[in-house]
Amino acid sequence: LEPLVVSLRDQGKSMRIGVNHGSLAERMLFTYGDTPEGMVESAIEFIRICESLDFRNLVISMKASRVPVMVAAYRLIAKRMDELGMDYPLHLGVTEAGDGEYGRIKSTAGIATLLADGIGDTIRVSLTEAPEKEIPVCYSILQALGLRKTMVEYVACPSCGRTLFNLEEVLHKVREATKHLTGLDIAVMGCIVNGPGEMADADYGYVGKTPGYISLYRGREEIKKVPEDKGVEELINLIKADERWVEP
Secondary structure, eight states: OHHHHHHHHHHTOOEEEEEEGGGOOHHHHHHHOSSHHHHHHHHHHHHHHHHHTTOOOEEEEEEBSSHHHHHHHHHHHHHHHHHHTOOOOEEEOBTTOOSHHHHHHHHHHHHHHHHHTTOOSEEOOOOSSOGGGHHHHHHHHHHHTTSOOOSOEEEEOOOOTTOOSOHHHHHHHHHHHHTTOOSOEEEEESSTTTHHHHTTTOSEEEEEEETTEEEEEETTEEEEEEEGGGHHHHHHHHHHHTTOOOOO
């Protein structure tokens, strides 16, 4: 490792120390077993080698294909680095997460749990798909946690016996009309019972208040009541009136 570290140090470049649960050295396996502790001690060992060569331009990752192992390893490395006075960025990811819906859920379960704890500086969603398909998942995780705002945040109830319109259909129409906007919260609520309370933090609300009509809200204030078939059009007009609309 030393020649590589010295070369990177002299060039002013950085290096990632990436410990993978599935490829721990035999020495670490013998001492700690196949555990998060073994992963952490492996990372600390390499960090100390780098520090002994006066190289600290590092980022650390502790990836595992099982979410509980991954979460435990990152929590432990964060704790150990604090104890040792080390301050290196952590790169989060669930390795070999697979593809499709489950791959996305698995990655989100691990990455979001740690980000919510305040652990993590960069992220990678590792999918067995084209690389560009990983990016929207990263954006969605950051958006859901309130760390970035790159698209519209939709608040919508799950529908119940009080719902006064086809909620799934209307949410789809609202989303299709407004999904190109950024930085807005839009609520689509099926009835007035929970609507105003649940959408209190939204910029705009689309609420079923009486059969055949939609009440449009700006924040907590009801602005106007319109026929259901004009609801989406009038929502757009309200956003335009506030000068928050951009053309797709």
